Amino acid sequence: MLTARIKAIAGHLPEGRLTNDALAARFPDWSADKILEKTGIAERRIAADGETALDLAEGAARALLAKEGLDPAEIDFLLLCTQTPDYVLPTGACLLQARLGLPTSAGALDFNLGCSGFVYGLSLAKALIESGQAKRVLLVTADTYSKLLDPDDQSVRTLFGDGAAATLVEAVEADAPLIDPVVFGTDGKGGEHLMVRRGGFREPSAGGDMVLRMDGPAVMAFTLGHVPKAVDGLLQRTGRTMEEHDLFVFHQANGFILERLRRKLAIAPERFVIDMREVGNTVSSTIPLALAPLLQAAGAPRGAPRRAMLVGFGVGLSWAAASVVI
Amino acid sequence: MSALYAGLAEIFEVDESEISPAAELAAFNWDSLAIISTLALVDEVHGVLLDGQALAKCETVADIEALVAKETA
Structure with a gap:
């Protein structure tokens, strides 16, 4: 059968760094150690003045194409998830098509979602591929929330960082779907x-x-x-169990909330990915950035496939959950 | 309520003996992080999610217990 699969992921982060020491200097009631303990974040990457989400998106896409040795002409659809676009219009994905030199026959669209965006994007890519409308979808998530933060608002400045991730979703022949039907939620x-x-x-x-x-x-x-209800909904929809999942990659909101979710869902720590210490909460890019090092490197011998549960949740309020083979 | 008291002591970084119904939350730095932590604690101990704004308005430990009692009733 024809199925969509996550082929590769590359991230791109701005050079600027916001450390806990810098935050502790600004907000003296929290020490650098306390910020790390409570948030699980040591530093966030911050875009420079004039550096936008589209710039980060381009960086991530170029890194992905280079890593995979892929000709831009082979991409036939571009999905860009961002809430910090360069312009009201035109669509950022159209500008990105030109920057990357994707074919003019490619489709391109933006969608405005935050922390649930990557899982929604996977669902869109799966639908485009499995309906025969695209073969290789480039799904890019990119945001610069730092530009929206009040410098005096400790509760958000300790959490959010800027970043982008580019994910290649492609059509393959397999015995069973490699991305199960996604479940959604909105409030x-x-x-x-x-x-x-x-x-x-x-x-x-x-x-x-x-x-x-x-x-x-x-x-x-x-x-x-x-989130626990979304997990239950996914298990019911797919007929799978928690035990079938080797890895759980949830939106990396912050260490505190993730640990609470892990305990509530009784997931073993070794299966529950927490990977945000050096980047913070990068909104729609947290899941692909955490997933990237878990995918097998290009050219490496293929080991046993692993099943991962992905759950995005946040601004909207919006959420989505997926079970995928990586 | 002992699991709640133990959890509150951990959140406020004080000895459990300092947590009593009459204890004033303002004395323990009742900030947004403490409120979020207490919300998660009550969910874990009692299986109910409190309203954040109602929780923020609590002034004493007894107020939190009353809110929990109302939600679990």
Whole structure:
């Protein structure tokens, strides 16, 4: 059967770094050690002035093409997930098509999701491939949330970092699907819990006021309430068990929330991936950045395939869960 | 409530003997991180998710216990 699979992933991070020492100097009631202990994050990568999500997206895509030795002409669809676009219009994916030299016959579109975006993107790529409309989909996640943060808001500055990831999803022949049907969830009633109020057309920006506000307790309650249900929903939809999954790669929101989820779902620590210490919460790129080192290197002999559960959750509120073979 | 008290002591980084119903939360740095941690603690101990805003308004340990009692009733 024709099935979509995750072939390769490459990340790209800006050079700038925000360390816990720098944060502790700005927010004296938290020591650098306490920030690390509570968030699981040692440093975040921060885009420079004039460096945008599209620049990071291009860096990740170029790294992926180089790593795979892939000709841009072989990509027939480009999906770009970002909430920090260069322009209101045109579509960032169109600009990225030109920058990368993808064929003009390629389809390209942006979709605006945050921490659930990678899993949604996988579902879109799977649908394009398994319906015969595309053979090689380039799924790029990229954001520069640092540009939306209030410098005095400790609760978000300790968590978010900038970054991008490019994932190649391609058509292969296999005995069984390599990406199971994805399960989704949406609750727009919680939209205000993670929100940049200004800068759209409802409340135009007056300059300098495009700021992310997060209601931490509400987001925590949402996560602890909905993520376990999404996991149950995925198991029911796919007929799989927790034990069948070798790895669990959840959105890397922060170390505290991940540890709570791990305990609530009774997942063994060695199967539960936590990989955000050097990058922080990179929004839609956390799952592919954590997944990248777990994929087999190009050209390496293929070992036993492993099954991973991916769960994205956050701004929207929006969530999605997938079971994939890597 | 002992699991709750032990958890609160851990969150506030104080000895468990300092946690009593009358204990004032303001004395323990009742900030957003403490509120988030308490929300997760109550979920783990009692299996209920409190409303963050209601939790933020609690002034004493007894207020938290009353909120939990209301949710588990």
